[in-house]
Amino acid sequence: xxxxxxxxxxxxYVAGEQxxxxxxxxxxTNECPYPPSGxxxxxxxxxxxxxxxxxxxxxxxxxxxxxxxxxxxGVDPERVFAGVGSDxxxxxxxxxxxxxxxxxxxxxxxxxxxxxxxxxxxIPYRLVPLCSDFTIDxxxxxxADKGGRAPGTIGGIIFPNPNAPTGIELGQEDIERIVSANxxxxxxxxxxxxxxxxxxxxxxxxxxxxxxxxxxxxxSRAMAGSRIGFAxxxxxxxxxxxxxxxxxxxxxxxxxxxRAGRAAVEDDEYFREITGKVVKTREWFAKELKDLGFEMxxxxxxxxxxxxxxxxxxxxxxxxxxxxxxxxxxxxxxIGDYLxxxxxxxxxxxxxxxxxxxxxxxx
Amino acid sequence: xxxxxxxxxxxxYVAGEQxxxxxxxxxxTNECPYPPSGxxxxxxxxxxxxxxxxxxxxxxxxxxxxxxxxxxxGVDPERVFAGVGSDxxxxxxxxxxxxxxxxxxxxxxxxxxxxxxxxxxxIPYRLVPLCSDFTIDxxxxxxADKGGRAPGTIGGIIFPNPNAPTGIELGQEDIERIVSANxxxxxxxxxxxxxxxxxxxxxxxxxxxxxxxxxxxxxSRAMAGSRIGFAxxxxxxxxxxxxxxxxxxxxxxxxxxxRAGRAAVEDDEYFREITGKVVKTREWFAKELKDLGFEMxxxxxxxxxxxxxxxxxxxxxxxxxxxxxxxxxxxxxxIGDYLxxxxxxxxxxxxxxxxxxxxxxxx
Numbered sequence: 001x002x003x004x005x006x007x008x009x010x011x012x013y014v015a016g017e018q019x020x021x022x023x024x025x026x027x028x029t030n031e032c033p034y035p036p037s038g039x040x041x042x043x044x045x046x047x048x049x050x051x052x053x054x055x056x057x058x059x060x061x062x063x064x065x066x067x068x069x070x071x072x073x074g075v076d077p078e079r080v081f082a083g084v085g086s087d088x089x090x091x092x093x094x095x096x097x098x099x100x101x102x103x104x105x106x107x108x109x110x111x112x113x114x115x116x117x118x119x120x121x122x123i124p125y126r127l128v129p130l131c132s133d134f135t136i137d138x139x140x141x142x143x144a145d146k147g148g149r150a151p152g153t154i155g156g157i158i159f160p161n162p163n164a165p166t167g168i169e170l171g172q173e174d175i176e177r178i179v180s181a182n183x184x185x186x187x188x189x190x191x192x193x194x195x196x197x198x199x200x201x202x203x204x205x206x207x208x209x210x211x212x213x214x215x216x217x218x219x220s221r222a223m224a225g226s227r228i229g230f231a232x233x234x235x236x237x238x239x240x241x242x243x244x245x246x247x248x249x250x251x252x253x254x255x256x257x258x259r260a261g262r263a264a265v266e267d268d269e270y271f272r273e274i275t276g277k278v279v280k281t282r283e284w285f286a287k288e289l290k291d292l293g294f295e296m297x298x299x300x301x302x303x304x305x306x307x308x309x310x311x312x313x314x315x316x317x318x319x320x321x322x323x324x325x326x327x328x329x330x331x332x333x334x335i336g337d338y339l340x341x342x343x344x345x346x347x348x349x350x351x352x353x354x355x356x357x358x359x360x361x362x363x
Numbered sequence: 364x365x366x367x368x369x370x371x372x373x374x375x376y377v378a379g380e381q382x383x384x385x386x387x388x389x390x391x392t393n394e395c396p397y398p399p400s401g402x403x404x405x406x407x408x409x410x411x412x413x414x415x416x417x418x419x420x421x422x423x424x425x426x427x428x429x430x431x432x433x434x435x436x437g438v439d440p441e442r443v444f445a446g447v448g449s450d451x452x453x454x455x456x457x458x459x460x461x462x463x464x465x466x467x468x469x470x471x472x473x474x475x476x477x478x479x480x481x482x483x484x485x486i487p488y489r490l491v492p493l494c495s496d497f498t499i500d501x502x503x504x505x506x507a508d509k510g511g512r513a514p515g516t517i518g519g520i521i522f523p524n525p526n527a528p529t530g531i532e533l534g535q536e537d538i539e540r541i542v543s544a545n546x547x548x549x550x551x552x553x554x555x556x557x558x559x560x561x562x563x564x565x566x567x568x569x570x571x572x573x574x575x576x577x578x579x580x581x582x583s584r585a586m587a588g589s590r591i592g593f594a595x596x597x598x599x600x601x602x603x604x605x606x607x608x609x610x611x612x613x614x615x616x617x618x619x620x621x622r623a624g625r626a627a628v629e630d631d632e633y634f635r636e637i638t639g640k641v642v643k644t645r646e647w648f649a650k651e652l653k654d655l656g657f658e659m660x661x662x663x664x665x666x667x668x669x670x671x672x673x674x675x676x677x678x679x680x681x682x683x684x685x686x687x688x689x690x691x692x693x694x695x696x697x698i699g700d701y702l703x704x705x706x707x708x709x710x711x712x713x714x715x716x717x718x719x720x721x722x723x724x725x726x
Contacts, residue, residue, distance in 0.1 A: 006548060035415035054588035099371045247479055252447050254620055
């Protein structure tokens, strides 16, 4: 067998572009348009003073950060697991909870990494089509013997709430119905975008010990650059997650992330301020887009999923790009007619509206 | 199938203890006794000023850090891969390069995570016993048809150089013999401890494109808290590594690590100063230990692997602990008679000598 035969070959990931063009309005990766809390800056200053501590391994448990998250959400620290962004946490969840060999379920239109992790860890999966209006029908995730429409046994369930890139929220009752009807598998609710007006399933984790909620600091806490994510669930699930993680890479969250993350989560006032601003801008911008001739889902996130009715979507994508506005477009079945537009500042979005008007020839 | 049946159960990892006892001399996790470069402090200060940048995703390639490493070692940036500590890099290497289904080889006494990663990714492996003096015999890694003693085909090879916890260096000629005799598999030399007086196989990566060298910032650059590791090899191998890594978790090195790491690698003078100090302390301390009645391997690392001839090893370990000196001891075949003692400052090591004298009743 040759060397090449021993190497894993994968489809390289294509991330949202990160070009360095001056004056670019970057609305393609769902980052927060506002800076992190001033307390993060303060934490970095304190870390500078204590930089000699970097010589030591960081705390494996990131306890300082875990305790701050636990206090913020009013849960026991035993119920919190922290990782290097929610991608790291989710990947660890796939590895830990979906190993029974039974098919796991997730939507056909959703976060693209679910398929990647399932492939990586050789987990069989079945894509569950969204309804024609892009909503999730909870009955599709409920076994037939519980009155639902899911065929066969279920190895696990994961979906984002709100879903991405549709932005649509699934109601608490529907989530509870899915979780309660599936006591024999872990249900993961990926709440990357929950802080922009949707309701978290966090309180359900007290009632159901097969439920895990995963969140990130990358969007609502304006800290994509620090790579922090976390899961909250029963101490049993969190314990298994820690065992798996520590067994093969114990130290991953660095001291800088632990300190900065703690500072961010402790500044609730600022968190409410920036998420509130994003929501307000989103609502205003959605109305403007509608007036301009877009069809949209009801987004509870920091982006809009919008379909132009006045011109071809890819053409609009390219025209926006020429005008230094970067949004996301996937040339894929079902979603090819839509653009995913991150909510920036009011100024950013006013400029986008003006540019679209010019493209339409209205100006 | 119940929920429990779907969960991966692992042997939880037992790391070197990190107790918070005042006055403790902590010589159990091979951290550097000196602080990181002053330039790291400066980088953190600059980052404080630019903390608003944390709202954006970090550069997937960590290009700023990769370029600094490439410049320092005089190689093309295409030949460098950076990750979250060398554990992350090594784990990614197992996942990428050892997927042929053929047995990979590594020493029976070595870094304990090799077995863990092989298990995690279901890679068959064979432990190759070290010689009785704890050295690696290169012939054990060379196929019979090339004149060596390795039975069957080889799926891949990994060993630390210097090896851990023995501290013993394998010579360049021996490494080259292993690499050149195995063109059909990847050979990984894990150089976590190479900067304390051993010779790196780096230059061989220009000649052999099946060789990968992995290093870390955790020991010789005094930055265990920042979690930075890297691999250097042919652009082909590095390309495959990037494809696999980006395919399932694109952003892992945070902005703080990228900046701090770059600053550290650019301060070559300080790097030479602290590694030089550790080597000097090690040589002096080894002589003292010998005089006290220890047998030792020839260490080229920042630790000594030492066997007390005057009392039971575990008893000495516990007595040192009572005296607030923490070292590492494994109750395992072959190495149970040895202690692994990290090299601290001269003051630390003088104190250790005094304590051992007291334990022996010489004082």
